[in-house]
Amino acid sequence: MPRVPFWASGFSSRAGQNATRRTMLFGAAATLATGLLVWVGPAAADSAIPAHVGHASWYGEEFASRLTASGERFDPQKLTGAHRTLPFGSKVRVTNLRNGRSVLVTITDRGPFRSRREIDLSYSAARLLGMLRLGVVDVLIEPL
Numbered sequence: 001m002p003r004v005p006f007w008a009s010g011f012s013s014r015a016g017q018n019a020t021r022r023t024m025l026f027g028a029a030a031t032l033a034t035g036l037l038v039w040v041g042p043a044a045a046d047s048a049i050p051a052h053v054g055h056a057s058w059y060g061e062e063f064a065s066r067l068t069a070s071g072e073r074f075d076p077q078k079l080t081g082a083h084r085t086l087p088f089g090s091k092v093r094v095t096n097l098r099n100g101r102s103v104l105v106t107i108t109d110r111g112p113f114r115s116r117r118e119i120d121l122s123y124s125a126a127r128l129l130g131m132l133r134l135g136v137v138d139v140l141i142e143p144l
């Protein structure tokens with residue numbers, strides 16, 4: 001006679017009871033999966049990365065139409081930026097600390113590749129911040 005696993009003992013093998021057992025097992029598995037998803041799910045965007053101050057630079061026409069790290073073509077006329085760690089597509093408010101101007105940019109690329117710089121901005125974003133002539137300014141970077 002075949003051995004019955006310990007977790008199945010006490011159950012008969014009638015079709016109706018098997019369906020009930022499967023429904024109960026799937027329900028328990030779904031509840032467990034939902035609990036795990038909530039427990040290890042991604043943190044809220046506002047608490048994941050704090051605002052910080054750093055140096056910003058800009059890049060423009062020399063990179064126009066080249067593919068960015070995210071796969072889209074760079075357009076200097078769009079409000080975009082490059083950051084080393086922020087996720088692609090994330091929105092960031094960048095504020096020039098010299099004049100108080102701010103702009104909302106979308107992260108589409110990786111960089112900057114110069115030490116002590118936190119973010120590279122497109123030509124249009126740099127123009128709106130008033131940093132074209134200076135090239136590099138101190139900014140407040142606020143992930144949204």
